[in-house]
Amino acid sequence: MRAVDIIAAKRDGTELASDDIEALIEQFVDGTVTDYQMSAFAMAVLLNGMSSIETAALTRGMLYGSVRLQFDAHGPVIDKHSTGGVGDKVSLVLAPLLASAGAAVPMISGRGLGLTGGTLDKLESITGFNASLSVEQMHNCIASCGCFISGATPNIAPADHQLYLLRDATATVPSVPLITASILSKKLVEGLDHLVLDVKCGTGAHCKTLSEARLLAQSLVDTAAELGLPCNAVISNMDHPLGTTIGNSLEVLEALDVLKGKTSCNVRELVLQLAQSVNEAIQFTTTSFPQLLDEGRALDCFKKLVKQQDGVLEDIQVAEATTIHATTNGYVSGIDANRIARVIPAIGGARATAEDKIDHQVGIRLLANVGDSVENGQPIARLHIHEADEASVKLINMVRTAFTIEPSPLDQQPPLVFETVRPT
16 A cells, blocks of 8 residues: 555544555655655544554554664563653662662663653763663673663664654654554563553643553553563652652752662652562562662662763762742642743753753752641752842742642642553
8 A cells, every 4th residue: 555545544544454554664764655744644643543453563663674682681671661750760760770680671761852851861960971872882781780771773763763753843742652652662672571661640741641641551561562572551640740859960869869778759669669560570589679779789780880881970060059938838739740840941951852952950959848848938949050040030939839838738648659550
């Protein structure tokens, strides 16, 4: 079937044959199908959706032209993917934690485009850190420390890179089948024994409601299962920022505190829940994950990862801080993750386009958390910026008004994880 006929069929809501979908993606990578044709196809998918069989075929097609990674590992090969959230530094802790328990963790991650930085942006706060490993360097990292965190090379799922640029420019990013194929195509090349997914749900996430998060999580785990990749997902709360920091350097420093066993914040709790969900699925270790954190074994692994990827941990810089105070007495009932996140690009901590440079040193530190009691005039946050001026007054107010302070305490803390999703 010609490309134009495939586009027309999907435009009209027809279920496509798997061979036609895979051929379309192959021809797109080879240059036979044009960008404008693939953009039209993406819009048709956004508007009409795909069946589970179509989604699996699309994901298979996205593997065309991709290198396949095979690691000589003594333990299971495991990776994690998050759909992204405010203050989400989980990968920085989870990768070395799983590696210190005996797994191999080839973590292919991304940069942020929008409100906050991505995992690679956070790591590039570390002087010299190489977030663009070659395939040979990836293998060397697995051999030396059991894990790496890197961007994809041009020959890892090339269709995804080309298609994502079009989706970003044509408002077709929020399509469950396209998201599913994009995420899984980069994971299927890694030769994984298990994939764990953290699907965020709330004001600071792509999925605003639990029903949206369930739909995406189920699509991901079912498609992975269809393609032979064991997978489970947790749906976690992103109505409030995760942890106490938002901003690249700040988040690395908080991740280091978790790795040092110095904090019991919800970052640690979510990391442990994700690690345990993997172990329940494949039972690869009897070692206590909290013990690996508390004894510094996960930290040692992270230090090896940073050194192997040319980073210098001792030189992480943070901008000067302006303190923000509460204006009333009461209890913090909520911290609007989306409102907090919108401050970050305004101070240079995130990019609007892929070419933008970001300031790793700026960000926000929360001094009060959901459920805490506060008094009028008490410090509740710090805004890390290089110079406080008239423009920063508005930003300070945005941070302050992200806090909802009520006269009465919460009946109970909001859940960190809503539920676990497994293949149907």
